[in-house]
Amino acid sequence: MSNEQELKNTSPLHKEFQNLLDQDFKDRKLKENEIIKATVTEITKNFIVVDCKAKMEGMIPIEEFKNDDELEKLKVGSQIDVFLDRIESFKGEIIISRDKARKMKAWKRMEKVYETQEEMTGYITGKVKGGFITTVEGLPCFMPSSQIDVRPLKRIDHLMNTPVKVIATRIDKNRGNVCVSRRAVLEKSKNAEISEALKNIKEGDVVEDATVKATTDWGIFLDINGIDALLHVSDLSHGRVKKPADLVTIGQKLKVKITKIDPKTNRVSASIKALSVDPYDNIEKKYKVGEFYEGTVTKIMDYGCFVKIEDGIEGLVHSSELDWKNKNIKPSKILSVSENIKFKIVNIDKENKRISLSYKATLENPWDKIKSVTGQKVKIKINNITDKAIFGELNDAGLSGMLHYKEISYEENIEDLKKYKKNDIIDVKIIEIKDDKIRFSKRALEKDPLDWFKENKKKVGDVITTRIHEVLKSGVKVAIDKEKKLIVTIKKSDLAKDASDARPEVFSSGNALDAKITELDLNARRVKLSVKAAQIDEEKSLIAKFGEGATKSGATLKGIFEKAIGKKGKK
Numbered sequence: 105m106s107n108e109q110e111l112k113n114t115s116p117l118h119k120e121f122q123n124l125l126d127q128d129f130k131d132r133k134l135k136e137n138e139i140i141k142a143t144v145t146e147i148t149k150n151f152i153v154v155d156c157k158a159k160m161e162g163m164i165p166i167e168e169f170k171n172d173d174e175l176e177k178l179k180v181g182s183q184i185d186v187f188l189d190r191i192e193s194f195k196g197e198i199i200i201s202r203d204k205a206r207k208m209k210a211w212k213r214m215e216k217v218y219e220t221q222e223e224m225t226g227y228i229t230g231k232v233k234g235g236f237i238t239t240v241e242g243l244p245c246f247m248p249s250s251q252i253d254v255r256p257l258k259r260i261d262h263l264m265n266t267p268v269k270v271i272a273t274r275i276d277k278n279r280g281n282v283c284v285s286r287r288a289v290l291e292k293s294k295n296a297e298i299s300e301a302l303k304n305i306k307e308g309d310v311v312e313d314a315t316v317k318a319t320t321d322w323g324i325f326l327d328i329n330g331i332d333a334l335l336h337v338s339d340l341s342h343g344r345v346k347k348p349a350d351l352v353t354i355g356q357k358l359k360v361k362i363t364k365i366d367p368k369t370n371r372v373s374a375s376i377k378a379l380s381v382d383p384y385d386n387i388e389k390k391y392k393v394g395e396f397y398e399g400t401v402t403k404i405m406d407y408g409c410f411v412k413i414e415d416g417i418e419g420l421v422h423s424s425e426l427d428w429k430n431k432n433i434k435p436s437k438i439l440s441v442s443e444n445i446k447f448k449i450v451n452i453d454k455e456n457k458r459i460s461l462s463y464k465a466t467l468e469n470p471w472d473k474i475k476s477v478t479g480q481k482v483k484i485k486i487n488n489i490t491d492k493a494i495f496g497e498l499n500d501a502g503l504s505g506m507l508h509y510k511e512i513s514y515e516e517n518i519e520d521l522k523k524y525k526k527n528d529i530i531d532v533k534i535i536e537i538k539d540d541k542i543r544f545s546k547r548a549l550e551k552d553p554l555d556w557f558k559e560n561k562k563k564v565g566d567v568i569t570t571r572i573h574e575v576l577k578s579g580v581k582v583a584i585d586k587e588k589k590l591i592v593t594i595k596k597s598d599l600a601k602d603a604s605d606a607r608p609e610v611f612s613s614g615n616a617l618d619a620k621i622t623e624l625d626l627n628a629r630r631v632k633l634s635v636k637a638a639q640i641d642e643e644k645s646l647i648a649k650f651g652e653g654a655t656k657s658g659a660t661l662k663g664i665f666e667k668a669i670g671k672k673g674k675k
Contacts, residue, residue, distance in 0.1 A: 573588060
């Protein structure tokens with residue numbers, strides 16, 4: 105141990121001095137991570153030496169003073185703000201920073217102005233992806249490209265490194281992010297000017313010299329005494345306007361009426377058509393439903409055509425009113441733009457300003473011709489075949505109708521569709537014309553197999569003899585007539601009185617089978633036969649004929665049948 109160290113450890117005077125010094129520093133109440141005042145004691149080539157009233161003087165790199173003009177004004181004795189990072193490092197030095205102090209002050213200022221939306225001065229110093237780096241009071245901030253002006257700018261050279269007014273729109277202290285906007289300042293200023301200008305106009309005012317600034321497909325932008333106003337395409341005319349740009353030029357003066365002012369958004373709406381009388385006001389006096397008029401086709405859509413009747417009045421010819429033969433025809437195949445046509449007014453909706461027209465009403469109606477031939481034989485040309493029907497066109501009328509597979513033959517077999525192909529010409533009968541739809545029948549040209557019942561005077565309750573045509577799992581098909589065109593299915597449950605005998609497999613094709621008619625509806629084409637019902641009726645008949653007194657003598661049902669069979673045999 106050195107003599108000096110021993111003196112330091114043993115001298116009462118030294119201990120007293122150390123205690124006083126420690127107490128002095130304690131009384132100064134220096135706190136880390138805060139901004140404190142410091143006095144410049146020395147300016148060297150590389151450092152600024154300051155007194156922070158700590159144990160030791162602090163040193164700040166001179167680079168922290170080169171970002172502004174502070175260094176030029178700095179001299180010994182100057183008071184500056186510094187950030188106290190650490191009171192004492194492991195080397196016993198005080199750690200301070202001028203940059204951190206400046207940034208902390210800037211953040212506190214930024215938080216304050218963010219809350220109050222106060223305007224600040226910034227400098228756009230560089231361009232990055234999506235925007236610009238803007239330095240505001242020492243803090244690097246981000247300005248999105250959309251926030252540099254109220255409208256997109258092709259060049260911003262004139263704004264680089266020059267003072268611009270901005271407003272903080274978002275801050276994140278944890279991440280050190282600040283977003284600013286120059287556009288917000290411009291809009292705020294513009295809105296203030298507009299609010300003042302709006303005091304000089306009101307809804308209902310007529311402006312003689314509104315200036316056209318720009319045009320779009322949906323309207324015209326106007327300048328009315330420094331106020332932006334919108335003249336919507338629907339307010340240009342009582343009639344249909346295709347393109348606003350076709351009616352006006354940039355810089356043109358227009359006479360308009362102020363129709364709406366929104367004080368919240370400072371939006372102004374104007375109208376030209378409001379200056380003239382609405383032609384729909386007296387439309388019922390000019391035009392009558394059911395009458396014919398002339399007009400010009402102005403627009404063709406997929407669903408129909410618009411026709412100009414007069415200035416400000418248009419009507420719609422729906423696609424269903426273009427052609428008698430095809431309700432879904434493409435309008436452009438019938439009419440063309442600028443074509444003058446005759447039409448019939450179908451409906452007038454004054455409230456909604458809609459007029460329905462019919463073009464086909466001016467043409468000969470082919471449906472009137474064929475109504476008289478309902479029930480007659482005609483020829484059709486097949487133009488389409490679906491999975492359930494044939495669609496064909498009447499050669500002499502040009503109208504199309506449907507032939508359902510059930511109307512091809514009385515067998516109602518869907519396989520019949522395979523017998524035909526497109527462009528085949530076949531004979532059919534028109535069986536119905538309803539709602540501009542035609543139904544054809546091919547079987548209606550043939551003799552109806554069900555006529556057998558009329559011809560043979562058969563009715564419900566009669567027993568008839570049939571021949572088994574086909575044996576099914578669910579029953580049997582039987583032929584009633586000799587030509588085997590009248591085929592009826594007897595269900596398994598109707599094949600026999602006894603369930604044990606009601607088995608299709610015990611029957612053979614070609615065998616005769618007596619069955620009772622249990623249902624007969626010729627209009628609905630329903631026929632129902634039952635062998636079971638015939639057997640029950642026969643049993644009842646035998647009992648009634650041979651069973652009198654049988655119960656008294658002890659006769660059985662078997663004996664009654666044997667007796668009946670025996671009598672029949674004798675005869």
